[in-house]
Amino acid sequence: MAAETNLSIAGLRAGYGNLDILNGVDLDVPAGQFVALMGPNGAGKSTLLKTLYGMTTIKGGSINWRGKDIAGYRSRAILGEGISFVPQGRCNFPVMTVDENLQMAAYTIRDEKVKGERDYVYDLFPILKKRRTTLAGNMSGGEQQLLEVAMAVLQRPKVLLVDEPSVGLSPAAIGIVFDELLRLHASGQTILLVEQNTKKAMEVAERAVILRLGKVIWDGRPADITHDELGELFLTGKMRGEAEAPH
Numbered sequence: 001m002a003a004e005t006n007l008s009i010a011g012l013r014a015g016y017g018n019l020d021i022l023n024g025v026d027l028d029v030p031a032g033q034f035v036a037l038m039g040p041n042g043a044g045k046s047t048l049l050k051t052l053y054g055m056t057t058i059k060g061g062s063i064n065w066r067g068k069d070i071a072g073y074r075s076r077a078i079l080g081e082g083i084s085f086v087p088q089g090r091c092n093f094p095v096m097t098v099d100e101n102l103q104m105a106a107y108t109i110r111d112e113k114v115k116g117e118r119d120y121v122y123d124l125f126p127i128l129k130k131r132r133t134t135l136a137g138n139m140s141g142g143e144q145q146l147l148e149v150a151m152a153v154l155q156r157p158k159v160l161l162v163d164e165p166s167v168g169l170s171p172a173a174i175g176i177v178f179d180e181l182l183r184l185h186a187s188g189q190t191i192l193l194v195e196q197n198t199k200k201a202m203e204v205a206e207r208a209v210i211l212r213l214g215k216v217i218w219d220g221r222p223a224d225i226t227h228d229e230l231g232e233l234f235l236t237g238k239m240r241g242e243a244e245a246p247h
């Protein structure tokens, strides 16, 4: 594990308008780590990613990012700080080619550098290189998900936030997407992944953080928790034999 902690979330409370969803999230993410955020439906996993990306109402706490508190920054500024977000669901331009989608994703990059950045992304995702002239909307779900990750990676983020990349994909496509995420992580990319497919998430991530009712209730190595214990935590918020919820 890298020693440097560059993302430090403390007492984070956030939600949508008057609705509170995150109820005091504490989480430190060292550079280079691959973290899976898991938990039951409605626990606030996606809300945490959206909050890190400036899309919710922050009610309290802090998001310390490389020495400054970015809580309350707008998404565009957060992107500029080196945090990219791959939202859930299809988010490409379906009637544009892969090449054109990457061009669109490079809107923050100076023209003369765009080609180099596209080549960098094609080196990371050879599957997309083969498809560069294909319309995004004509690719398989898995290929489109890779394109969306690639569009975020094009910004060379220091942290990549990925929300539910497996939704709607076949098992084969899920395998491809997660293999690519693993390769990205091997290249040094810090990743925060929200994933309902707990089996897959536990396979790829080096750390599992479990949320329930807007709080972190378990944080550790995937190898240190069984699937049965995970299910019990999701349902009750406590481990077997525990008298009270740990939060």
Ligand SMILES: Nc1ncnc2c1ncn2[C@@H]1O[C@H](COP(=O)(O)OP(=O)(O)OP(=O)(O)O)[C@@H](O)[C@H]1O
Binding pocket: 016, 019, 021, 039, 040, 041, 042, 043, 044, 045, 046, 047, 048, 194, 196
């Ligand atoms: N834009 C929104 N406006 C109001 N409430 C919202 C909004 N988005 C999400 N919510 C609510 O916030 C709560 C947490 O949702 P969130 O998507 O963060 O949960 P999650 O842990 O990611 O769950 P899931 O695995 O089902 O996606 C839910 O009750 C949801 O209905």
